[in-house]
Amino acid sequence: MSVGVSPVGHNCRVNISAKADYAMRALLLLAVDETGKPVKGQHLATTQGIPLKFLENILTELRNAGIVASQRGAEGGYWLARKPSEVTMADVIRAVDGPLAHVRGLRPETTTYEGAAEHLQQVWIAVRASLRSVLEKVTLADVASGKLPRVIERLTADPDAWVAH
Amino acid sequence: MSVGVSPVGHNCRVNISAKADYAMRALLLLAVDETGKPVKGQHLATTQGIPLKFLENILTELRNAGIVASQRGAEGGYWLARKPSEVTMADVIRAVDGPLAHVRGLRPETTTYEGAAEHLQQVWIAVRASLRSVLEKVTLADVASGKLPRVIERLTADPDAWVAH
DNA sequence: CTATTCTCCACTAACTCAGTTGAGAAAGTG
DNA sequence: CACTTTCTCAACTGAGTTAGTGGAGAATAG
Numbered sequence: 001m002s003v004g005v006s007p008v009g010h011n012c013r014v015n016i017s018a019k020a021d022y023a024m025r026a027l028l029l030l031a032v033d034e035t036g037k038p039v040k041g042q043h044l045a046t047t048q049g050i051p052l053k054f055l056e057n058i059l060t061e062l063r064n065a066g067i068v069a070s071q072r073g074a075e076g077g078y079w080l081a082r083k084p085s086e087v088t089m090a091d092v093i094r095a096v097d098g099p100l101a102h103v104r105g106l107r108p109e110t111t112t113y114e115g116a117a118e119h120l121q122q123v124w125i126a127v128r129a130s131l132r133s134v135l136e137k138v139t140l141a142d143v144a145s146g147k148l149p150r151v152i153e154r155l156t157a158d159p160d161a162w163v164a165h
Numbered sequence: 166m167s168v169g170v171s172p173v174g175h176n177c178r179v180n181i182s183a184k185a186d187y188a189m190r191a192l193l194l195l196a197v198d199e200t201g202k203p204v205k206g207q208h209l210a211t212t213q214g215i216p217l218k219f220l221e222n223i224l225t226e227l228r229n230a231g232i233v234a235s236q237r238g239a240e241g242g243y244w245l246a247r248k249p250s251e252v253t254m255a256d257v258i259r260a261v262d263g264p265l266a267h268v269r270g271l272r273p274e275t276t277t278y279e280g281a282a283e284h285l286q287q288v289w290i291a292v293r294a295s296l297r298s299v300l301e302k303v304t305l306a307d308v309a310s311g312k313l314p315r316v317i318e319r320l321t322a323d324p325d326a327w328v329a330h
Numbered sequence: 331c332t333a334t335t336c337t338c339c340a341c342t343a344a345c346t347c348a349g350t351t352g353a354g355a356a357a358g359t360g
Numbered sequence: 361c362a363c364t365t366t367c368t369c370a371a372c373t374g375a376g377t378t379a380g381t382g383g384a385g386a387a388t389a390g
Binding site: 054057071 | 347348349350351355356357358359
């Protein structure tokens with residue numbers, strides 16, 4: 001039985017989905033694991049408060065993307081298929097949610113605008129680029145250790161970044 | 166009758182909604198208008214290929230946000246309530262779609278993480294900050310004139326920004 | 331008074347999100 | 361071998377959102 005935390009009152013433009021959030025949390029557990037043995041789905045689910053079956057769906061997608069590996073059976077479980085320093089957050093989000101950016105269901109580079117709106121596309125491209133400049137730079141190892149890249153430190157240094165506008 | 170352009174096949178993380186896209190296009194028309202008279206909804210809709218009634222809904226939200234003003238009647242229409250240089254794209258998106266960033270339905274600053282995931286919040290804050298660094302800097306005047314701020318020029322200078330990953 | 335144009339409210343079809351259910355296959359244990 | 365554990369795969373569901381549509385009504389100009 002799930003707790004149902006999300007009121008989800010409002011729509012918004014960047015939405016980190018439950019899938020992406022859960023995926024990151026599970027992967028971070030795998031990243032810090034030192035047993036050298038596969039970690040069970042059940043353990044990942046309970047220590048991070050994620051519904052087990054939903055997490056299993058997510059882990060399957062991460063396996064298809066080559067981010068985790070798994071084995072069935074009594075000694076089975078999941079582990080990272082690559083080094084934590086070689087998995088970026090962009091990799092994870094793309095694996096579970098698809099492309100980082102869409103404009104009305106289209107990739108930013110395929111949009112076209114007429115007249116006064118002509119330069120809109122360039123802004124959407126910039127939006128995607130700025131997102132990439134964060135998510136493609138930070139790896140599981142970074143987040144697990146708390147030693148985040150310069151870009152992140154700089155963006156979060158301003159107290160304004162921490163308040164709603 | 167609407168054309169129904171969007172296949173909407175995939176989900177994604179930044180999704181610029183039809184509403185936000187249409188809002189920007191309509192506002193850009195208002196920004197370049199030089200007649201000094203109100204512009205009719207019908208004209209905005211047909212020159213940008215937007216369903217009229219849907220656009221009217223959007224314009225009402227933009228009016229409630231103080232971005233456009235309007236008048237009914239034969240000489241009625243819409244116009245910008247502020248100077249084009251004083252309306253940012255973040256203003257527009259917030260007016261029609263709500264907050265720029267959510268994590269599982271929560272504002273980034275209200276999320277909390279345990280254990281290995283402890284530093285995830287800081288990354289989400291950085292994601293929002295990087296988005297703001299684009300959308301709060303570019304105004305209707307910038308897009309209408311094609312003279313985009315440095316941030317945008319820099320982000321879109323790299324040819325890599327223009328291709329899907 | 332009449333035509334025009336915005337305003338407000340209700341409605342809907344299609345889709346997505348966040349899960350749940352359940353049967354099955356692989357791996358190890360006794 | 362049987363048996364248990366654990367992952368795998370496909371289908372299904374309910375709530376909510378997105379992208380609209382439709383129509384009555386109110387303001388404005390001529």
